[in-house]
Amino acid sequence: MRNPSVEASRLILIGSAASTAMSPDLWNPVLQELGTGWTYEPWDVPAGGDLARTRGRLLEPGILAANITMPHKHWAAEAADRVTAPVRLSGACNLLVKEGRELAGHNTDITAVEVLLDGVSHRHALLLGAGGAARAALIALRGNVGAVSITDQDPRASKELMELGLELGIDTRTVTWLAAQDLAGDVSLVVNATPIGKGSSDGPAWGSGPLAPDAMLYDFVYARHTTASVARARGMGLRYIDGWDHLREQAVAMVPLLGLDGRARGLLQETLGHLRKAS
Template sequence: MAHSPGPRMFLIGSEASAAMSPALWSPVLERLGSTWTYEPWDVPAGSVMDEVHARLLEADVIAANVTMPHKTWAAAAADAVTETVRLSGASNFLVRDGGRLEAHNTDITAVGQLLGGGHRRHVVMLGAGGAARAALIALRGRTGRVTVADRDPQAAGRLLRVAENLGMDARASAWADAQAEARQASLIVNATPIGKSGQDGPVWGETRLADDAFVYDFVYAPHTTASIARARQQGLQCADGWDHLREQAAAMIPILGLAPEAGPLLESRLAQLHARS
């Protein structure tokens, strides 16, 4: 990767150049009068990460967002980690501090912000990757029963162990059984790509949900996902991938020491991107 002058932020991931973050952050940094740049850096799955680690420690680097499939690597590569990173084993935000990297997880912050306080009597977690793990960490100490399901039983097993280590009353379930359980759950989390296509139905199927259910859908797409549309039709509380992006970006502001006006600027810019998508 060629170096250019000036302080830099990166987005590191296997498909970073196709992600929205540069289009979100670059205009905001410019409006703030910052000389920082925000650049995508495609790092394919299976890459040797020594070069990435070394580059992030160079003097012109401020920080890097990290997306799939490198969140676990980011947590392990850091010299210092937050408590939530330690619990989750994943980081989506690395900040350079001299010759050290500090690992944060603003996904967890975003989930906590959007769900608010209160106890969730039964959580159905559909999907078992990094997003699901972030949701579990955000929910620690505030859940009753947790049902974990994924098309990949090994992934579900790994997430189940995370839940058990957090002291949750959790069990893994077959996909169809978990969809059926969602009917009575108080929180349904879609941590899968289901909904990316406008042809996808609700992640839990076609059944009606409990009246106190909250639907948290990590998917952001040009259309309203069927899961969110169905939740709204039923008058339920919900949060979609656009809400998550907003709160995840807002959580970066104090870590980076940006001016408070960065928050409204990010929200306005995200609304523009959503309208154009």
């Protein structure tokens, strides 16, 4: 494990609403239990914020690494000095690890989706959203999906993600948001890669219609309430993976990248369980 007495000791979360995220509540008890002396803190950086300054701050003494969340995962991939193959492929990065005066980019979102989908094949997947989370899902589905339909409020983002899917050899197409609501009842996998569900009054991400009897839901959103998407899937007796599951697995994937003691895996799961019960 890294020696906190001679190395940087601050982990950062960068996002437009980082201060409302649960990641610090997840990580800080684990870091304390491990005796690292490290802390995990949020930096709110709005869309269109000064990202050049943010990168400069990451290179200041005391910073160990940074998690990246919406809407800055594409920026993080470009800001890194070196990236892994999954980051290069996806164009998205959710973890920057400082190595000297350079930043190494990783994507533990992809690892988490691969672990949670467990190689199960899907005849047709619907991606709601076309940002970094959707890219992680698309790459994780490679080789295990017959077709993928993508929708996003930004048609350009949908088109870019469709082009990536085609490059990966996936039968990929874009659909309008309205068409996606009709399509949701026919696909075998619905991926909510939007913020829909963060608000307790939000409805299911795909609308009010039912899902197919063999459908599975992957909801990236985690909140202090059960999202309407998960509640709807649960009510229909369907399989689902929620944002808490994803948060756990992407955090577990960070453990070796940060050089943490293997005990961190169990502690992360235990702490996450406490957070879920308290929510």
